[in-house]
Amino acid sequence: MSHVDGHSRAQHLDVDDTTRRWSFGCLCGALLLVNATFTLLSPIFPQEAERRHVSPSMVGLVFSIYSFASVAASPLLGRMVQLGYIKRRSLLLVGLLVVCISTAMFGFVSEIDHQQLFTAACLILRAVMGLGCAAVDTASMALSAALYGGTPFLGTAMGIQESVLSIGWVVGPVVGGYAAQLAGFGAPFFITAALAFACYPALFCLMPRGKEQEAHEEAVEEIAVGRLLKAPQFFLLLISAMLGAAIITALDPTLGPHLEDILGYGPGTIGIAFAVIAGVYAAFTPFAGLLGDYIGRLQVMSIGLLISAASYLLIGPIPLLRPLLGPQMYWLVWVALGGVGIGAGMTFVPSLPALLHAAHTLGFEQEGIDDLVSGILMGSYHSGGGGGPLVGGAAKHLLGFPWSGVLFAAILGVQGVVIAILAGVMPPEPKYEGDAPAKLAPITEGVPVTDMEASMPDLPPAPGTGASGAPFLERVSSSAAAAAPGLADPTRPITLRRSSSFGARPGSGAGSFGGRSLGRSLSRASLLGSYQDLSNRGVRDEGSNRGVREPLLPSEE
Structure with missing residues (x-):
């Protein structure tokens, strides 16, 4: 692979602040609705499947295939954008349309009485939803990096975007449960699809069309993806991003039974417990991005991993602490749940800027590197999101919930120390302090x-x-x-x-x-x-296509 000498050619959107804000706002709205489809069926689908005698393991697969489809598609879509086969804007619009259609169609699966046909239809439609979500997530992250790249606000924008995404996860079960209770199984899917489609005209009109806004029209240099993934610093950051997703999803199949058995909580209180994790995550992610802009992204990721490790020790809590905690164990669990949300946000939000910086320090400065890295990151994220419940359930089955928490805490703690060491050896990130x-x-x-x-x-x-x-x-x-x-x-x-x-x-x-x-x-x-x-x-600034125009020198007589 040949390097591009002189400067990074990552493309950024040259738009005014008003257009930037409206475009980013529409991106966030689409992300909220698209990611709501991930959890929309949580309160209603298991009962519908049980009436058709679908096994619990197959129900779990219907939930997981969404993430697995996203895992498979995200790196490929990022690669296609980077090579110019599809444009960022086009990927966003096509992905949103796919999500709208597949979500609306899922509302009709309740009309299928045959067990095998019902299961097959659910698996296919959920996989298609995952593909559409991967397209929207990949395109929105790349477009956000282009909208705010080269400004002091990239980390903050990524934090806001991640916060909106997590709000979608919180809203999904609420909308799914109440809408289905009022109007039947299909109502939440029809409502979500209609709202997501309402974002389509706004995105179509607002997202700029210029050469810099789109995927790269000209042939770009081939990027050795294998060499990028083999680089230790890049690979370690991807592992951290994967853990950032698994921190939350590993609790999905295990936290409810644990709170019911140990603390005697009912379904309503257990639902609030999950809402605390997602709500704290959503509330804190903008601050995580802002903090990363000021003290360094790797430092924030390391702190987030260590906070998550401590929280996993307290959720159980570990058997050694139970006699010491006594009645305090009840409120300490709620503190730990909030710590899980904070730690997950601090771990994942700085991931994209940190990965881009790592790629640049390795000499990857071709056009479209931000698109490729966005796709790889989303693949890693969905790997953690899909693998977390599987690993969490298996660990609980083998070790029990408290000791499975110790295992996760050890993994997160070791990774936090590794990222802290990496922060000390990697070249410092550029700090933006405004025009001076x-x-x-x-x-x-x-x-x-x-x-x-x-x-x-x-x-x-x-x-x-x-x-x-x-x-x-x-x-x-x-x-x-x-x-x-x-x-x-x-x-x-x-x-x-x-x-x-x-x-x-x-x-x-x-x-x-x-x-x-x-x-x-x-x-x-x-x-x-x-x-x-x-x-x-005359002489032009070689480092930026928007730099200061330098004076023409007078001809020598």
Whole structure:
């Protein structure tokens, strides 16, 4: 794989703030409704399946196949977007349409009395829902990265998006239960499909169509996905994202019976317990994104994993603590449930920016790397979401709930320490502190010399000088000063716009300020003797397609 030298070519949307906010709001609305379909059938489907004598294991498969379909589809869809086979906007709209149709059709499965046909229809429709959800999730994450990439708000936007997604999980069972109680089995599916389809015109009109907004029209460089996945830092971050989903879903088949057997809670209280996890998760995820923007994404992920580990020890609680806790065990369980929500949010929300930064530090700077990473991340996320209940149920069967909590706590704690170590050895992420005045150093001071430039012979000495090429450098400096008064004064502050390239490596072209680019370009002109050509064409910022336009140098007479 060949690398793209000079700068990251990840594309970002050049839109005004109003369009950005409306587009992001519509994305969040679609995400809420699409992910509500994941939990919509929780309070009503098992009873409907039981009336047709469908086994509990098959009912569990109907629930899990949604996540497994998303696991299989997400990396492939991200790859297709990255290679330009499908556009981000198109993927979003097609995925939303697929979810709407399959959700509405699921409302009719109650009309099927034959057991095998009923089971087959449910499995197929749930798998199609999972495919549509994978398309919407992958496209929305890539579009959000494009909307807010290169701004200080990417982590915050991802936190808001994840919060909306979790609200969909909370709303799904409520809508499913009450709508089915009032109007029958199909009502929640018809209502959700209609609301999701209502978002379609808004997304169609609001999502910009420009070249930068779409998937890449031109052929892009092949990215060695295998090498990306084999990189230890990237793989460890994917494991953390997977655990971020499994932290919550591992409790789905085990928490209810545990609370009923140990604490004597009824179904209503158990439902509130699940709502506490999802509600705290939804409330805290925006703060997790904001915190990651300020103290570092890996640090936040490490803290989240450690909080989750401590919470799993207390939910049981572990047998060693029970005699010590006594009556306090009851309220401590509720604190631990809130800790699970906080830890899961802190673990998953910073994942996408952290993975993009890891990819850039590894030299993956091709166009579409953000699309590919989004697809890989969603595949990892759905792997954790689908595998969590299976592993949680098996661990409880073998060890019992308290000791299965100890096992999960050990896994989460070890991963938290590993991510903390990784945060110490990886290059620091770029910190965005807004547009600040910058001072332009003297043109010939501190400009790095490239290998090509160092290999060029010295310029012949000019008459009356002993230094090779010195008068030429002076002419370049004086010409630049004549073209733009104030640039020659190194103490005069000028305001330069920050590059839009997200996750640029320090020292690369991406994220370079216009002043540094000007100095580098003038150094190249002085060494290669191409001053006349630069005078005719001018010098542009190499690091950003939206950087400061630098002054044209006057032609030398």
